[in-house]
Amino acid sequence: MVAPPDNDVLWARSLHHSHSGSPALTGVSVGVREGEILAVGGPRGSGKTTLLRCLSGTLVPDEGEVWYNSGPVHTLGPVARERLRRDRFGWIDPEPTLVPELCAWENAALPLLLRGVAQRTAKKAALEWLERLDVDTCAKKRPHALLQAQRQRVAIARALITEPAVLFVDEPTATLHRVDRAQVLRTLLTAARSHRITTLLATHDTDVAALADRTVVLIDGRRVNSRENTGTSDAEGIAACSLSV
Numbered sequence: 438m439v440a441p442p443d444n445d446v447l448w449a450r451s452l453h454h455s456h457s458g459s460p461a462l463t464g465v466s467v468g469v470r471e472g473e474i475l476a477v478g479g480p481r482g483s484g485k486t487t488l489l490r491c492l493s494g495t496l497v498p499d500e501g502e503v504w505y506n507s508g509p510v511h512t513l514g515p516v517a518r519e520r521l522r523r524d525r526f527g528w529i530d531p532e533p534t535l536v537p538e539l540c541a542w543e544n545a546a547l548p549l550l551l552r553g554v555a556q557r558t559a560k561k562a563a564l565e566w567l568e569r570l571d572v573d574t575c576a577k578k579r580p581h582a583l584l585q586a587q588r589q590r591v592a593i594a595r596a597l598i599t600e601p602a603v604l605f606v607d608e609p610t611a612t613l614h615r616v617d618r619a620q621v622l623r624t625l626l627t628a629a630r631s632h633r634i635t636t637l638l639a640t641h642d643t644d645v646a647a648l649a650d651r652t653v654v655l656i657d658g659r660r661v662n663s664r665e666n667t668g669t670s671d672a673e674g675i676a677a678c679s680l681s682v
């Protein structure tokens with residue numbers, strides 16, 4: 438094994454992974470710097486989710502290495518990987534999966550309550566995150582009484598409440614309307630930046646990718662390019678990357 442570069446908090450080399458014999462990643466290498474917001478772009482089915490799942494230790498790649506903070510992840514057993522995910526990583530899915538029996542603040546507080554944090558402390562932290570995410574007025578409502586955008590904000594609060602070292606975000610606004618999408622993304626990325634949370638954001642939307650510091654693009658399970666974002670739309674850049682395959 439070759440040790441990863443010192444300045445990358447998360448690093449992967451030559452990842453290969455197939456789902457039931459169908460290749461999803463075919464030799465992807467990537468490094469993420471501490472505090473960086475990295476977009477993983479590319480069309481649907483290009484391997485973005487599979488890459489995030491390998492990097493977060495949810496999936497063990499068929500081949501290749503994943504390192505977090507200079508420690509190998511790909512050689513860890515299931516219990517150690519689960520502990521790493523619980524203690525250091527956060528994950529936001531395209532569809533918010535909240536516990537239906539719990540109200541919004543209880544859902545947001547859940548990771549702290551499961552760690553044994555006192556209810557009063559966990560509730561205070563949850564209410565603060567719900568306020569930052571503009572859903573504090575929904576704190577006592579259960580998921581069925583919330584709009585989809587509100588549910589997603591509660592799921593984001595739940596992912597951020599532990600202030601994870603690395604946040605994995607998979608198409609977080611896929612199910613939202615355009616206006617909600619922009620607001621939710623801006624709030625999420627502002628929170629990640631202000632807490633220096635290293636963030637990997639999988640998205641097929643070039644406008645979303647343009648909000649990150651840098652974009653790596655996957656096509657058919659291969660990395661085709663990487664570029665620093667300039668703050669303007671990346672549409673042309675990603676289109677150009679696609680043409681270079």
Ligand SMILES: Nc1ncnc2c1ncn2[C@@H]1O[C@H](COP(=O)(O)OP(=O)(O)OP(=O)(O)O)[C@@H](O)[C@H]1O
Nearest residue numbers: 456457460461480481482483484485486487488641
């Ligand atoms: N559990 C699975 N079983 C079988 N094939 C899968 C599974 N998960 C993903 N795949 C396949 O692996 C390839 C990569 O999928 P993946 O979800 O990683 O891509 P993606 O870029 O995240 O796509 P999307 O934007 O649609 O979420 C696709 O061809 C997909 O159909």
